[in-house]
Amino acid sequence: MRNFDFYSPTYFVFGKDREAETGRYVKRFGGSRVLVVYGGQSAKRSGLLDRIMACLKEENLYAVELGGVKPNPRSGLVYEGIDLCRREKIDFILAVGGGSVIDTAKAIAIGVPYDGDFWDFFSGKVPEQALPVGTVLTIAASGSEGSPDSIITNEKTLEKNGAEADCLRPCFSVLDPALTESLPAYQTACGITDIMAHTFERYFTNTPDVEVTDRMLEGVLLAMLHEGRRVMDDPHNYEARANIMWAGMVCHNDIMGVGRQQDWNSHHLEHVLSAKYDCAHGAGLAVIMPAWMHYCAEHGGEKRLAQMAVRVFGCQMDFDEPKRTALEGIEAFRAFLRSIGMPLTFAEIGADPADIPELVEMNHIGDGKTGGYIGLDKQAHFDIYNFAAGSCVPET
Amino acid sequence: MRNFDFYSPTYFVFGKDREAETGRYVKRFGGSRVLVVYGGQSAKRSGLLDRIMACLKEENLYAVELGGVKPNPRSGLVYEGIDLCRREKIDFILAVGGGSVIDTAKAIAIGVPYDGDFWDFFSGKVPEQALPVGTVLTIAASGSEGSPDSIITNEKTLEKNGAEADCLRPCFSVLDPALTESLPAYQTACGITDIMAHTFERYFTNTPDVEVTDRMLEGVLLAMLHEGRRVMDDPHNYEARANIMWAGMVCHNDIMGVGRQQDWNSHHLEHVLSAKYDCAHGAGLAVIMPAWMHYCAEHGGEKRLAQMAVRVFGCQMDFDEPKRTALEGIEAFRAFLRSIGMPLTFAEIGADPADIPELVEMNHIGDGKTGGYIGLDKQAHFDIYNFAAGSCVPET
Numbered sequence: 001m002r003n004f005d006f007y008s009p010t011y012f013v014f015g016k017d018r019e020a021e022t023g024r025y026v027k028r029f030g031g032s033r034v035l036v037v038y039g040g041q042s043a044k045r046s047g048l049l050d051r052i053m054a055c056l057k058e059e060n061l062y063a064v065e066l067g068g069v070k071p072n073p074r075s076g077l078v079y080e081g082i083d084l085c086r087r088e089k090i091d092f093i094l095a096v097g098g099g100s101v102i103d104t105a106k107a108i109a110i111g112v113p114y115d116g117d118f119w120d121f122f123s124g125k126v127p128e129q130a131l132p133v134g135t136v137l138t139i140a141a142s143g144s145e146g147s148p149d150s151i152i153t154n155e156k157t158l159e160k161n162g163a164e165a166d167c168l169r170p171c172f173s174v175l176d177p178a179l180t181e182s183l184p185a186y187q188t189a190c191g192i193t194d195i196m197a198h199t200f201e202r203y204f205t206n207t208p209d210v211e212v213t214d215r216m217l218e219g220v221l222l223a224m225l226h227e228g229r230r231v232m233d234d235p236h237n238y239e240a241r242a243n244i245m246w247a248g249m250v251c252h253n254d255i256m257g258v259g260r261q262q263d264w265n266s267h268h269l270e271h272v273l274s275a276k277y278d279c280a281h282g283a284g285l286a287v288i289m290p291a292w293m294h295y296c297a298e299h300g301g302e303k304r305l306a307q308m309a310v311r312v313f314g315c316q317m318d319f320d321e322p323k324r325t326a327l328e329g330i331e332a333f334r335a336f337l338r339s340i341g342m343p344l345t346f347a348e349i350g351a352d353p354a355d356i357p358e359l360v361e362m363n364h365i366g367d368g369k370t371g372g373y374i375g376l377d378k379q380a381h382f383d384i385y386n387f388a389a390g391s392c393v394p395e396t
Numbered sequence: 397m398r399n400f401d402f403y404s405p406t407y408f409v410f411g412k413d414r415e416a417e418t419g420r421y422v423k424r425f426g427g428s429r430v431l432v433v434y435g436g437q438s439a440k441r442s443g444l445l446d447r448i449m450a451c452l453k454e455e456n457l458y459a460v461e462l463g464g465v466k467p468n469p470r471s472g473l474v475y476e477g478i479d480l481c482r483r484e485k486i487d488f489i490l491a492v493g494g495g496s497v498i499d500t501a502k503a504i505a506i507g508v509p510y511d512g513d514f515w516d517f518f519s520g521k522v523p524e525q526a527l528p529v530g531t532v533l534t535i536a537a538s539g540s541e542g543s544p545d546s547i548i549t550n551e552k553t554l555e556k557n558g559a560e561a562d563c564l565r566p567c568f569s570v571l572d573p574a575l576t577e578s579l580p581a582y583q584t585a586c587g588i589t590d591i592m593a594h595t596f597e598r599y600f601t602n603t604p605d606v607e608v609t610d611r612m613l614e615g616v617l618l619a620m621l622h623e624g625r626r627v628m629d630d631p632h633n634y635e636a637r638a639n640i641m642w643a644g645m646v647c648h649n650d651i652m653g654v655g656r657q658q659d660w661n662s663h664h665l666e667h668v669l670s671a672k673y674d675c676a677h678g679a680g681l682a683v684i685m686p687a688w689m690h691y692c693a694e695h696g697g698e699k700r701l702a703q704m705a706v707r708v709f710g711c712q713m714d715f716d717e718p719k720r721t722a723l724e725g726i727e728a729f730r731a732f733l734r735s736i737g738m739p740l741t742f743a744e745i746g747a748d749p750a751d752i753p754e755l756v757e758m759n760h761i762g763d764g765k766t767g768g769y770i771g772l773d774k775q776a777h778f779d780i781y782n783f784a785a786g787s788c789v790p791e792t
Binding site: 005006010013014211212219250 | 604
């Protein structure tokens with residue numbers, strides 16, 4: 001196990017109707033003039049936004065709204081939010097929504113106290129201060145409610161980049177699973193895929209002797225298989241949604257990712273898909289992850305894939321040919337993704353195989369390699385996109 | 397899943413030689429005049445205490461030592477520490493040791509700003525403020541390095557009581573697995589037992605639909621079986637010690653205990669053993685836990701025990717008679733405890749069956765019931781102690 005630091009100071013307020021306490025927590029964490037960031041019309045239509053504004057008012061907090069965050073959130077709204085905060089002397093940012101809303105709130109939070117262009121922090125500069133951010137989560141997927149990350153797409157360049165720093169961890173997050181019950185099935189399934197991806201990105205590692213985090217990650221995956229199926233069968237299963245919501249947080253606040261090299265190739269490979277085709281991040285991951293796993297199985301990574309197959313998907317170990325077990329596990333994963341309604345092919349997310357050279361260019365690989373588990377050079381990126389585009393067509 | 401709050405703001409500094417950074421973290425968390433609490437001679441002999449004092453000095457921090465904490469820490473040293481802190485105008489308490497040292501440091505930390513007797517907080521009063529506490533952990537066992545708890549034995553009454561509050565969570569904890577390599581095998585095994593107990597106390601619940609925390613708890617138990625055996629085979633296996641050390645934290649900072657009723661009967665039943673006989677807490681748990689599990693299997697609790705047997709100990713499920721599977725799992729657990737050198741009988745920890753009525757009285761049950769999974773009345777306490785004292789004699 002490697003040396004590491006772990007720090008997750010977010011206060012989690014979990015359960016039915018807990019969003020009614022939001023105002024109290026904004027106050028507790030020092031807010032008095034609040035920017036409320038949200039997405040589209042659903043927060044308005046559902047009445048959630050009104051309830052949040054009312055509970056802020058009850059605590060005598062001043063609040064300004066900023067709506068319009070879209071999936072794969074864009075830099076434009078961040079600039080707008082920074083201006084608004086400065087004009088209104090905002091001292092606290094409250095995100096009401098999913099990962100896109102939270103990531104936008106975080107980007108605004110580091111932009112406000114910074115003299116330069118906030119994009120600097122998405123180009124390598126490490127943020128050291130930020131306005132405090134609180135969240136009311138409405139989609140279980142990104143883990144941004146407990147993570148130190150924000151991911152924003154630059155409108156001009158279509159680059160989809162991340163910023164990471166402890167000051168980006170929310171000071172509190174309200175997690176009410178009931179708020180996710182109204183999500184369309186497709187979005188629920190995309191969230192399940194994203195949560196499993198965050199788990200896999202940590203699971204696939206070359207660091208030896210990480211049994212305790214391995215076993216915890218496998219535990220989350222097992223729970224996701226079970227609860228994922230339950231929630232797809234019954235979208236109003238509060239209990240399944242509660243398990244998924246907590247899984248989304250624990251798999252991404254990094255308590256199970258510490259002390260080990262992580263991979264993140266699937267995310268690298270996916271980001272250009274959702275940036276170019278504006279597909280859901282989870283959908284892009286469903287297309288990329290099994291293809292990436294196939295590549296790893298063929299290029300020396302079969303041992304951990306076999307471990308995943310046995311421990312998570314209940315496959316029988318082939319002690320003579322571990323690769324067979326690995327491939328069986330990948331097929332089981334693909335079957336699960338298909339069972340929850342996820343796309344598995346380029347065509348299903350509106351991607352065009354003819355764009356593959358451009359996608360590879362967008363990954364800025366140069367002569368290097370990306371990722372941790374199996375390093376991927378330019379050719380490997382080609383191969384994986386090609387595999388995802390062609391030979392990996394599922395039999396449904 | 398129940399509604400819950402979860403807050404674990406401790407900064408963890410994990411890995412080889414990280415204790416050299418202790419001074420920096422004391423400063424970061426606001427300390428300038430430091431009380432360094434430690435146990436017996438081992439911290440001195442090993443040179444650890446000198447290294448810690450040196451790194452505090454490097455940061456120009458004023459430091460006073462308070463040694464002499466014993467296992468099952470006593471109230472006397474807490475009073476002494478409170479006086480010393482007031483006299484020396486201490487603003488930060490640094491614990492260098494295991495759970496007993498950390499718990500003593502925490503008790504001093506709530507006592508200093510309080511006008512009354514610190515024992516009030518161990519008799520039901522909830523502490524609201526405390527001096528900041530940092531820790532340098534030398535024993536993986538209690539989880540106190542990341543928990544909001546402290547457990548102290550009252551010298552006069554022999555009551556072993558706990559206090560719990562967010563203000564008791566350490567602001568930072570340094571976890572260097574190498575510091576645990578010099579522990580005697582018996583103490584290492586006691587720590588393994590304690591960590592597994594903290595996991596089981598959360599695992600055994602009547603709250604339905606807690607799959608994600610169930611699976612994570614099972615993951616930690618699986619890792620403990622593997623790493624526990626490795627470290628007993630080779631006390632200098634740093635990697636095994638690292639896995640065990642992180643397991644000790646994650647199983648007790650409550651990230652896997654949220655949203656569910658917990659049990660804690662084994663701890664209740666054990667505390668009077670270590671209070672009366674001054675045996676190691678882990679040793680008392682090894683005697684009590686299997687006996688408690690047997691009682692549960694016989695009194696309606698077989699379902700979760702069978703789940704444990706199958707998922708953690710790899711037993712085959714007997715679908716016709718789940719209780720058989722439950723009992724098989726308990727036997728596997730006892731065999732593991734015996735394999736790492738733990739006692740399983742009253743005699744082995746110096747306890748006398750004739751004392752059982754007194755032990756039951758010490759538990760202050762009255763007409764009520766203790767615990768969460770299977771509520772235990774007075775008679776049940778008798779039965780479990782009797783079982784532990786007699787019929788549970790192992791064949792070695």
